[in-house]
Amino acid sequence: MKQETLESLVLDIIEKSELMVDLSYSSLLYDNTTIAKEVYDLEQHIDQQFEKIHQDVFEGVKKGTLTVKDARALSKLARAGEEIADAAREIADVQLRDVELHPILKMSIRESDEIISKILVSSESMLCGKTLGELKLGSETGMTVIAMRHQHRWLYGPTKNTRIDADDVLFVKGPEDGEAHLIEIAEGQIQEI
Amino acid sequence: MKNENHRKSFLGRLQRTPQWKKEELAEIEYEPVSVKELLTEMKDISELIIDLAYSALLFNSTEIAEEVKYLEVRMDRLNYEIRITAMMAARTKEDAEQLAGILQIAQAAEKISNSAGDLLVLMNLQPKDLLPRILENADERIFRIKASEQSRACTQSIGSLRIESETGMRVIAIRRKNCWIYNPQSDNTLQANDILIVRGTDEGFENLNDFLQGKQEVLD
Numbered sequence: 001m002k003q004e005t006l007e008s009l010v011l012d013i014i015e016k017s018e019l020m021v022d023l024s025y026s027s028l029l030y031d032n033t034t035i036a037k038e039v040y041d042l043e044q045h046i047d048q049q050f051e052k053i054h055q056d057v058f059e060g061v062k063k064g065t066l067t068v069k070d071a072r073a074l075s076k077l078a079r080a081g082e083e084i085a086d087a088a089r090e091i092a093d094v095q096l097r098d099v100e101l102h103p104i105l106k107m108s109i110r111e112s113d114e115i116i117s118k119i120l121v122s123s124e125s126m127l128c129g130k131t132l133g134e135l136k137l138g139s140e141t142g143m144t145v146i147a148m149r150h151q152h153r154w155l156y157g158p159t160k161n162t163r164i165d166a167d168d169v170l171f172v173k174g175p176e177d178g179e180a181h182l183i184e185i186a187e188g189q190i191q192e193i
Numbered sequence: 194m195k196n197e198n199h200r201k202s203f204l205g206r207l208q209r210t211p212q213w214k215k216e217e218l219a220e221i222e223y224e225p226v227s228v229k230e231l232l233t234e235m236k237d238i239s240e241l242i243i244d245l246a247y248s249a250l251l252f253n254s255t256e257i258a259e260e261v262k263y264l265e266v267r268m269d270r271l272n273y274e275i276r277i278t279a280m281m282a283a284r285t286k287e288d289a290e291q292l293a294g295i296l297q298i299a300q301a302a303e304k305i306s307n308s309a310g311d312l313l314v315l316m317n318l319q320p321k322d323l324l325p326r327i328l329e330n331a332d333e334r335i336f337r338i339k340a341s342e343q344s345r346a347c348t349q350s351i352g353s354l355r356i357e358s359e360t361g362m363r364v365i366a367i368r369r370k371n372c373w374i375y376n377p378q379s380d381n382t383l384q385a386n387d388i389l390i391v392r393g394t395d396e397g398f399e400n401l402n403d404f405l406q407g408k409q410e411v412l413d
Contacts, residue, residue, distance in 0.1 A: 007323075007326065007327045008327075008330065010327055011327050011328070011330055011331060014327075014328075014331070015331060015332065018243065021239075021240075021305065025236070028298075067320070069318065069320050070320055070323055072318055073315055073318060073320060073323050073324070074323075076311070076312065076314060076315055076318075077312070077315070077324070077327070079308075079311075080308040080309070080311060080312050083304060083305075083307070083308035083311075084243070084304075084305050084308055086304070087239075087301040087302070087304040087305045087308075088301070090297055090298075090300065090301040090304070091297075091298050091301045093297065094294040094297050094298060097294065099290045099291060099293075099294060100291065101291070101294060102291035102292060102294060102295050104227075104228055104229045104232065104295060105232070105294065105295060105298065107229050107233075108229050108232040108233040108236060109236065111229075111233050112233055112236050112237055112240075113237050113240070113241075113376070114240060114363075136394075136396060138333075138361040138393065138394050138396075138397065139360055139361040139362075139393070139394050139396040139397035139400060140359075140361070141358060141361070142357040142358035142359070142360070142361045143361075144333075144361070174357065174358070174361070175357040175358050175363075177355060177358045178357065178358035181358060
């Protein structure tokens with residue numbers, strides 16, 4: 001495997017593991033088992049990817065296409081991501097157990113520096129029919145979409161090409177004042193970003 | 194006489210103990226802090242510490258690395274405290290079951306901070322261009338911006354500027370002369386020549402950068 005490909009696999013682990021932490025907290029905040037199960041699936045996927053990176057790193061060194069220094073750095077970065085993914089699974093695990101969640105949990109998640117919110121998109125909203133790339137919600141409202149529900153379909157870590165439609169439910173993360181702004185946009189009270 | 198000198202120099206060294214070492218040596222005493230406060234702080238640290246660890250590596254900053262070590266040790270301590278507090282709070286079997294879930298989350302937050310701390314090994318090992326090259330393609334990146342004297346941002350608070358909700362850029366740390374402010378809060382003010390370490394998208398960065406360089410009057 002080319003070093004370039006290896007590097008993008010490592011980045012994928014880094015980004016996915018951070019998304020998983022956000023998802024696991026969302027699952028607790030909204031008592032959402034579907035999201036918690038997704039964290040489990042993602043964790044398995046990351047485990048496989050981690051093993052693959054490890055294998056390829058060793059092979060790269062053996063073949064002489066990868067320096068020992070680069071190899072160590074790549075596997076260290078991948079390992080950190082894999083551990084974070086594990087931690088996310090442990091958080092999601094609490095949601096999947098048959099025990100009612102302690103009310104303190106939700107309060108702690110709500111009172112963090114970065115809050116998580118669930119927002120319904122009204123048919124009056126200017127968000128409808130636009131892609132995340134066009135909307136640039138992140139740089140306009142500070143809120144990042146971590147997951148969304150479109151009818152019965154779920155989408156985790158949506159990309160620039162993901163389109164928002166009426167009645168979609170967005171799970172977002174960001175600062176508190178960004179939340180209020182985005183709610184007004186999603187409800188159709190503000191027609192411009 | 195010789196012994197005394199030796200002792201003096203030892204004492205002198207002790208005074209320069211880094212902050213993380215002090216935290217590590219501090220005795221753990223039970224303080225009545227609520228489980229909620231402890232858990233909120235642990236969650237906040239677990240998110241901040243990853244960004245700080247990558248910042249330390251990207252900007253090759255031993256000072257940021259020190260802060261990562263400090264937070265890692267603080268996290269160990271918080272994890273210990275939350276266990277004590279949770280045990281004192283349990284009265285019934287149902288309490289215990291619910292609190293076990295909280296402790297599992299605290300444990301996970303601590304695990305995250307440990308993996309962030311482990312990344313610091315790369316400070317000496319890392320081939321300089323590898324990490325910047327990998328992170329260059331990330332959706333959200335870490336940037337460094339200097340606030341110019343001309344910027345309207347100077348003397349204003351982060352909260353009143355609404356930096357994060359206007360640009361999506363989260364301020365991870367601020368360097369002011371020789372001091373650092375980590376995880377600045379909304380009442381922290383910006384001053385001319387501050388260096389901000391921020392995380393967000395390329396568009397958000399351009400917007401904030403123009404504003405902090407005084408090229409743009411307002412954030413929008």
